[in-house]
Amino acid sequence: MKRAETVTFGGSALDRAAPLRPDVEGQAKLWAHEAATVLPLWRGKLLAEAGRPLALRVAEAEVLAEAPRLFLGLAEGGEPLFAADLPDWEGAEAPGSGFSDETEQRHPALPRGAFAELRRMMPALAPREAELAATARALFEWHRTHRFCARCGAESLPELGGWQRHCPACGARHFPRTDPVVIMLVTRGNSVLLGRAPAWPEGMFSLLAGFIEPGEGVEAAVRREVFEETGVRVGEVSYLASQPWPFPASLMLGCIGGAVSEEITLDPVEIEEAVWVSRERLAEIFAGRDAVIRPAREGAIAHFLLWHWLADRLD
Missing domain, CATH: 3.90.79.10 (Nucleoside Triphosphate Pyrophosphohydrolase)
Structure with a gap:
C-alpha cells in the first residue's frame, strides 16, 4: 500500500541514534546540551498545549531533571530528544476513567501546558510528534509493568538510555515488549x-x-x-x-x-x-x-x- 506510512504513528524517519545509548557519560552530556528538549509524561498522559504535545527545554523546569528519562534520539540538527516520566505531585487531580479521558492536569513546577490523553490529540499530530509520543508512552509503560526480572524476580534497572533493563542479581537483560x-x-x-x-x-x-x-x-x-x-x-x-x-x-x-x-x-x-x-x-x-x-x-x-x-x- 503506497500510503501505508502516512497512518498516525507510522513514522517520521527519526534518528534514534542507538549507538549513543550505551555511553553513560555521553548521555549526560546530551542531557546537558543547551538545545536538548524533553517531552514530559505523567501516568501515560503527555504534556500538551493547544491540542499538541509540548516539549520543553531541560532548563525550563528542575522537576524534569529529577524524573526517570528516556533518550529518544536526535533531531535533524543534532539536538538531543528526551522524554521524562514525572511522579505524582501534591494536589494532582486524578485522571479520568472510561474509554476516553477528557481531564487535564497542570503541574505546578512546569511553566506551561497540561497533561492530556494522547488519543485526543491523534488527528492533529505531525509525523514527528506522533513518533516521539508513541515511543515515549510505550517505553514508559513497559518500564512501569516490567520492574522485576522475569528470570529470578529481583528488581531490574533501566540502562541504555531507557531501552533495556538489566537484572543485577542474575545478569539477565530485558528488552521492550511489543x-x-x-x-x-x-x-x-x-x-x-x-x-x-x-x-x-x-x-x-x-x-x-x-x-x-x-x-x-x-x-x-x-x-x-x-x-x-x-x-x-x-x-x-x-x-x-x-x-x-x-x-x-x-x-x-x-x-x-x-x-x-x-x-x-x-x-x-x-x-x-x-x-x-x-x-x-x-x-x-x-x-x-x-x-x-x-x-x-x-x-x-x-x-x-x-x-x-x-x-x-x-x-
Whole structure:
C-alpha cells in the first residue's frame, strides 16, 4: 500500500541514534546540551498545549531533571530528544476513567501546558510528534509493568538510555515488549464487516482485531480471529499497513481479507454486535449522517483503512 506510512504513528524517519545509548557519560552530556528538549509524561498522559504535545527545554523546569528519562534520539540538527516520566505531585487531580479521558492536569513546577490523553490529540499530530509520543508512552509503560526480572524476580534497572533493563542479581537483560495484533478489513462484494466490543461507547464500530498467538502467522491469525468473533470465514488475506499503537504497546498489522461466507454468529464475550456495511452507507457514516454507527476514531488504523477502502485507494 503506497500510503501505508502516512497512518498516525507510522513514522517520521527519526534518528534514534542507538549507538549513543550505551555511553553513560555521553548521555549526560546530551542531557546537558543547551538545545536538548524533553517531552514530559505523567501516568501515560503527555504534556500538551493547544491540542499538541509540548516539549520543553531541560532548563525550563528542575522537576524534569529529577524524573526517570528516556533518550529518544536526535533531531535533524543534532539536538538531543528526551522524554521524562514525572511522579505524582501534591494536589494532582486524578485522571479520568472510561474509554476516553477528557481531564487535564497542570503541574505546578512546569511553566506551561497540561497533561492530556494522547488519543485526543491523534488527528492533529505531525509525523514527528506522533513518533516521539508513541515511543515515549510505550517505553514508559513497559518500564512501569516490567520492574522485576522475569528470570529470578529481583528488581531490574533501566540502562541504555531507557531501552533495556538489566537484572543485577542474575545478569539477565530485558528488552521492550511489543505485541503483534492483526486488524482486518474484511470485505464481501460491496460491503465491509464492522463490529463493536461490549465496553465501547454507544454507536462506536470498528474493524475486527485480535492478538497473534504463538506459532501463528499473520494470515492464519486473521482467519482465526474473524471466525472466532463472528463466524465468518475468510479466504485470501493480504497485508496493507501497520501502526504502532502505544495503548499500551501493540503493533497493529492491517490486512484485507476476502470473506467466503456471510452469516454472522457472534462470540458475545468479545463482540456485542457485528454488521455488514455497504460502501454507500459507510460514506454516510464518515459524513456523520448515520443514525446508528459512528465512524472509527480518527487517527486509528481502522479509520485509515476504512477511508482508503471507501476512496478506492488501497493500492
